[in-house]
Amino acid sequence: MALALILIDLQEWVVERYAPDGGMAAARAAEQARRAFRDPGNLVVHVRHLALDGSDGGPDSSTTHFVDAVTVEDGEPVVNKYDRSAFAGTPLDGMLRDHAVRDVVLAGLVTEGGIASTAIDALRLGYKVSVLLPAIAGNTPQGHRDTLDDLRDRGVTLLERNQASAHRHVRTLRGLLGAHASQRADRGRSGCLTRVTTRACRLAGALRCRLLRRRAGTTASHSGHRLRWLR
Structure with missing residues (x-):
């Protein structure tokens, strides 16, 4: 059974607008996680937020590109989304099921938006969900804390540095941190x-x-x- 790392909205405009304080630190931690995660059988998915009306120039626009700190390597699919959740109107669920993924680890931006919405949808779809805390950032400190409290109450695992070993995929998640x-x-x-x-x-x-x-x-x-x- 495979494990998927889903990197959400690690784009320059998202960092500048919604996570100017911690966004780049989260991106660097997410890149470390991505490198450690590329074991056989695991899946790395990059999620990019686009404007539904195309006003941002679309996926090939300089406005919507990923931050330089994050690399998209061959074999790592990119999912374009037009809503908060990475599952809303996208092929992500089918992609994960095609790879026999039942456990997902989320990283990226922002806690109150893409992370929370994707986590809640993943739970609804039957996935086991973890959030990699060093690799996320919120819009505000209070919003970040409140959202994490809510996700914890819903059954999401919040992965601190010294908690990675508790996950079923011990070697992979220890590598992430x-x-x-x-x-x-x-x-x-x-x-x-x-x-x-x-x-x-x-x-x-x-x-x-x-x-x-x-x-x-x-x-x-x-x-x-x-x-x-x-x-």
């Missing part, structure tokens, strides 16, 4: 991995605990080679 883990690994690789594994144990239960501790033991003894999936 691996920049922070890699910095700590530079100061003590095996010790960092043990701390990450301990947090995962608390969240994932006894069975997952034993699995991750065995993996940690193997990785600690081959840290120079095996820690690359944390980056």
